Amino acid sequence: MTQxxxxxxxxxxxxxALQRDPRVFIMGEDVGRYGGSYAVTKGLLDExxxxxxxxxxxxxxxxxxxxxxxxxxxxxxxxxVMTVNFSLLALDPIVNTAAAMxxxxxxxxxxxxxIRMATGAGRQLAAQHSHSLEVWYAHVPGIKVLAPxxxxxxxxxxxxxxxxxxxxxxxxxxxxxxxxxxxxxxPPTVDIEHAAVRRAGTALTIVTYGGSLPRxxxxxxxxxxxxxxxxxxxxxxxxxxxxxxxxxxxxKTHRVLVVDEGxxxxxxAAEILAQVGEDAFYExxxxxxxxxxxxxxxxxxxxxxxxxxxxxxxxxxxxxxLVPGHA
Amino acid sequence: MTQWRDTAFTTDVTACGRxxxxxxxxxxxxxxxxxxxxxxxxxxxxxxxxxxxxxxxxAVAAGVMPHLAPADNVVATYREHGHALLRGVAMNAIxxxxxxxxxxxxxxxxxxxxxxxxxxxxxxxxxxxxxxxPLAVGxxxxxxxxxxxxxxxxxxxxxxxxxxxxxxxSLNLAMLWRLPVIFICENNLYAMGTALARSESQIxxxxxxxxxxxxxxxxxxxxxxxxxxxxxxxxxxxREQQAPFFLELHTYRFRAHSMFDAELYRDKAEVERxxxxxxxxTFTDKLKAADMMNEADFERLDGEAEAEVDAAxxxxxxxxxxxxxxxxxxxxxxAGGVAx
Numbered sequence: 001m002t003q004x005x006x007x008x009x010x011x012x013x014x015x016x017a018l019q020r021d022p023r024v025f026i027m028g029e030d031v032g033r034y035g036g037s038y039a040v041t042k043g044l045l046d047e048x049x050x051x052x053x054x055x056x057x058x059x060x061x062x063x064x065x066x067x068x069x070x071x072x073x074x075x076x077x078x079x080x081v082m083t084v085n086f087s088l089l090a091l092d093p094i095v096n097t098a099a100a101m102x103x104x105x106x107x108x109x110x111x112x113x114x115i116r117m118a119t120g121a122g123r124q125l126a127a128q129h130s131h132s133l134e135v136w137y138a139h140v141p142g143i144k145v146l147a148p149x150x151x152x153x154x155x156x157x158x159x160x161x162x163x164x165x166x167x168x169x170x171x172x173x174x175x176x177x178x179x180x181x182x183x184x185x186x187p188p189t190v191d192i193e194h195a196a197v198r199r200a201g202t203a204l205t206i207v208t209y210g211g212s213l214p215r216x217x218x219x220x221x222x223x224x225x226x227x228x229x230x231x232x233x234x235x236x237x238x239x240x241x242x243x244x245x246x247x248x249x250x251x252k253t254h255r256v257l258v259v260d261e262g263x264x265x266x267x268x269a270a271e272i273l274a275q276v277g278e279d280a281f282y283e284x285x286x287x288x289x290x291x292x293x294x295x296x297x298x299x300x301x302x303x304x305x306x307x308x309x310x311x312x313x314x315x316x317x318x319x320x321x322l323v324p325g326h327a
Numbered sequence: 328m329t330q331w332r333d334t335a336f337t338t339d340v341t342a343c344g345r346x347x348x349x350x351x352x353x354x355x356x357x358x359x360x361x362x363x364x365x366x367x368x369x370x371x372x373x374x375x376x377x378x379x380x381x382x383x384x385x386a387v388a389a390g391v392m393p394h395l396a397p398a399d400n401v402v403a404t405y406r407e408h409g410h411a412l413l414r415g416v417a418m419n420a421i422x423x424x425x426x427x428x429x430x431x432x433x434x435x436x437x438x439x440x441x442x443x444x445x446x447x448x449x450x451x452x453x454x455x456x457x458x459x460x461p462l463a464v465g466x467x468x469x470x471x472x473x474x475x476x477x478x479x480x481x482x483x484x485x486x487x488x489x490x491x492x493x494x495x496x497s498l499n500l501a502m503l504w505r506l507p508v509i510f511i512c513e514n515n516l517y518a519m520g521t522a523l524a525r526s527e528s529q530i531x532x533x534x535x536x537x538x539x540x541x542x543x544x545x546x547x548x549x550x551x552x553x554x555x556x557x558x559x560x561x562x563x564x565x566r567e568q569q570a571p572f573f574l575e576l577h578t579y580r581f582r583a584h585s586m587f588d589a590e591l592y593r594d595k596a597e598v599e600r601x602x603x604x605x606x607x608x609t610f611t612d613k614l615k616a617a618d619m620m621n622e623a624d625f626e627r628l629d630g631e632a633e634a635e636v637d638a639a640x641x642x643x644x645x646x647x648x649x650x651x652x653x654x655x656x657x658x659x660x661x662a663g664g665v666a667x
């Protein structure tokens with residue numbers, strides 16, 4: 001066992017990828033000399049050199065598009081975008097080129113690019129650095145979307161993402177970078193296909209991903225104190241969704257609550273609950289439920305930001321409403 | 328810094344030789360006859376969606392493409408039938424694609440705007456204005472890092488793309504990283520219906536490229552020999568220096584922007600004036616005047632082009648429709664499928 005952080009686990013994953021495959025290179029804003037805006041790539045420039053650790057200008061459209069082109073050209077680029085908010089400047093190459101390329105070329109060109117970005121609120125960065133727009137990408141056929149929420153996934157998801165022939169967008173919740181814990185040595189291998197049951201339970205299923213996983217754990221712990229035994233599912237992969245794991249859990253608990261830091265309307269939570277309604281309606285003993293962000297650009301002031309986001313107490317309150325005798 | 332103007336290049340047909348000149352004429356005629364038939368087939372309902380014709384601009388593709396090697400990459404726009412054809416994509420596969428048939432070069436998934444061909448490294452067929460430029464930069468970056476020294480990526484785009492951020496970001500990256508891209512701006516004066524002067528504060532496009540440090544050339548795109556000579560030197564520069572070059576080719580689209588365009592934004596007289604400079608008939612006239620070609624030679628080349636088009640139409644007509652069961656195929660790469 002090695003004590004590590006989410007950030008260090010990501011860095012180790014990058015180092016390993018650079019060592020194992022000469023086609024892998026990293027590019028993005030401040031990934032080199034500065035060491036990465038979240039310090040994920042710190043030290044890699046000295047270790048691997050300018051050709052493979054490439055600082056870019058503030059040209060999200062340009063360098064994400066170039067990463068896509070380099071992937072089509074046979075390389076295995078890892079493109080880092082500072083935040084999902086900034087990635088909107090690169091939506092065109094991601095959606096119109098990377099996601100569409102294989103299909104519109106009749107299967108001739110795959111796009112094996114990995115695009116990483118920070119997501120999420122909680123650090124008083126206000127309305128242009130805090131949003132959770134994972135669902136924008138999860139909406140699009142042709143790309144795969146990952147949300148590592150644990151040390152194991154931070155360490156393990158990058159390599160299989162690079163082995164994938166199709167574009168992979170990987171979301172790292174900004175509040176997870178300092179997550180600490182122990183990691184097996186050598187680190188476990190993980191897949192990029194399945195959701196994971198992170199806490200087994202019987203009373204209800206809490207489905208979540210990314211930065212909301214620690215909040216769901218905290219809520220499950222509080223609920224356990226009240227005699228409510230919650231199962232917690234970490235989606236891990238936001239497209240394609242592993243609904244089989246979710247439905248299997250719902251068949252066991254008959255109650256489902258989705259926790260999603262995205263805005264409520266047209267959210268991932270909405271999609272997951274719709275699918276539960278379509279495929280497991282008669283398994284349900286309580287209405288479909290969700291805790292999402294309030295429909296507001298994330299505000300700066302701490303108390304307002306906190307109020308806008310899913311929290312353990314909101315999750316606990318929503319869970320109580322689903323379980324008889326606890327409302 | 329290099330800044331070529333038209334006068335830098337000889338356009339003397341006699342110096343180029345008969346075989347060479349007939350080959351260029353043949354290339355232009357193949358595009359022209361293919362597209363004239365496409366327009367007709369559009370009217371017949373055989374081709375649908377958007378259809379953007381290159382008619383009038385053939386000298387650009389015909390002058391540039393001979394300089395590209397098989398290992399080079401080509402990125403084009405939604406007005407790319409001619410580029411695909413001269414790059415070596417079979418006319419049959421192009422026509423079948425327009426028909427939406429399975430035998431098309433994109434299996435009927437792309438249509439007129441999305442011709443792709445792995446074998447000839449033809450990367451579209453990109454219908455987002457400016458969208459091909461970052462793609463080209465990335466392909467050149469892959470060549471640099473692989474490394475595949477001596478490879479060139481040719482990126483064709485219209486002058487409308489110059490207004491996009493993608494243009495500026497791409498030229499900056501290409502120059503900053505010294506990537507072997509030849510940026511070929513086909514300036515046909517209108518971004519759909521908006522004239523350049525109505526949308527750009529600086530209409531000398533080479534100045535924009537020069538501001539990023541790229542060497543530039545501004546060439547008469549209606550003269551296939553001028554294009555050929557300029558492209559020869561520009562491609563050689565990119566290949567040898569492994570650095571980008573910006574070539575602006577002044578040209579004109581004789582047909583509407585697409586089949587939906589009523590052309591209310593330009594005078595018929597202006598179109599007629601430009602037709603006087605048509606790349607095919609002016610070149611033909613020069614060759615005849617120099618006694619390098621007679622009418623029979625022209626008829627033979629033209630007949631061959633028409634026959635190729637006839638065969639392509641027959642091929643497309645006899646093509647098959649993709650099975651509906653395969654509707655969602657190739658959204659993702661199948662396990663063990665073709666890697667890029």
